[in-house]
Amino acid sequence: MALHAEPLPPQWQDWRWQLAHARTAADFGVKDHPTFPMRVTPYYASLADLSDPEDPIRLQFMADPRELIDDGYGPDPFGEQGAASLAPGIRQRFADRILAMMSLACSTYCRHCTRKGLLRECHTADLETLVRCVAERPKVREVLISGGDPLMNSDAAVLAWVDRLAGVEQLDAIRLCTRMPAVLPMRITEALADGLAKSGRVWVQTQFNHPRELTPDAVTACARLVCRGIPVSNQSVLLHGVNDRPEVMAELCAKLQRARVRPYYIFRCDPIAGIAHFRTPPEKAAEIRDYLLEHLGGLACPRVVADLPGAPHKRDV
Ligand code: SF4
Incomplete structure (x- = not known):
């Protein structure tokens, strides 16, 4: 169910409150990524239809086992840690x-x-x-x-x-x-x-x-x-x-x-x-x-x- 169905707390417009209440994988009952943890502001999560695994907002923040698929690419193709x-x-x-x-x-x-x-x-x-x-x-x-x-x-x-x-x-x-x-x-x-x-x-x-x-x-x-x-x-x-x-x-x-x-x-x-x-x-x-x-x-x-x-x-x- 989408979070926006719930009444918004009075601190909703306070960005520090949003950061302090950022949600993690545990909040959604999903398995987290081993090295790139899930984190989402209550605001952004509220834009998603959480009941729909294909929701375009949900897809952008919800940890997904498909992230572990090895498609042959490395973590740093642009040499940010190297030549650049x-x-x-x-x-x-x-x-x-x-x-x-x-x-x-x-x-x-x-x-x-x-x-x-x-x-x-x-x-x-x-x-x-x-x-x-x-x-x-x-x-x-x-x-x-x-x-x-x-x-x-x-x-x-x-x-x-x-x-x-x-x-x-x-x-x-x-x-x-x-x-x-x-x-x-x-x-x-x-x-x-x-x-x-x-x-x-x-x-x-x-x-x-x-x-x-x-x-x-x-x-x-x-x-x-x-x-x-x-x-x-x-x-x-x-x-x-x-x-x-x-x-x-x-x-x-x-x-x-x-x-x-x-x-x-x-x-x-x-x-x-x-x-x-x-x-x-x-x-x-x-x-x-x-x-x-x-x-x-x-x-x-x-x-x-x-x-x-x-x-x-x-x-x-
Ligand atoms: S795309 Fe930008 S905002 Fe999103 S996780 Fe990467 S650095 Fe952060």
Whole structure:
């Protein structure tokens, strides 16, 4: 039965309460994953029909034995722990940008996460080391603050990073990568949005995968950012059983546009271990791409791409 059938507690809009009451495998009576534990905010769980094993929201957070299928992929195809690593928690795959891990935790662990095999082994970045890595590489013009979810940190910690990076003249953009607007929208408070807007250089990149995730709370979270001039873009992951029908993806893109969130990419699943059941064939991605091109204007139409190890850029499907 869906949790949203129950009356909401008075603290529902308090993101700290949501984190403190995050649900685990034991709460749902399912077997947990041995290395990538289940965790979901009460908010996000409330969007699911828990009685339906094929529910597109449930599929994204419920631990599933199919994650243990060995489909021949490893945990780190992009060398984040190897060649791409500049320092603990700091990676560079492309000349113009650097990615820094600000948190190893998330409010909700997405079962399709690219870093599901890495989060336990990763380190967070040291801010001054990050600034030094940027300064030593004059071509770098963008820093991605990522994780885990960086907004698991306090406002003060997040804004300390943003303000420090905003003081680095060579950076044109500070990209904050967070799934909070979709899984814990109450984390995007007015105060946080005020702080993020100050430098004028923050871009927020989020991940909505299904139209049902665009709830009034989620739309409010996005509006708090957009109304302050912070560009918000969305990267969906193409997931079998969640959003691999053209009509579903078109509805998602249309709802994102209405929320003034730019549908930016649809990614084919990365070549990592533990997500075999989410993979779709390339023909499905192409079918969705063609449908979107036919049914949506350019501003609502994302690129459908694959991120391939060793490739100099994302490849269009
Ligand atoms: S929020 Fe991002 S980093 Fe965290 S589990 Fe989901 S996809 Fe992975």
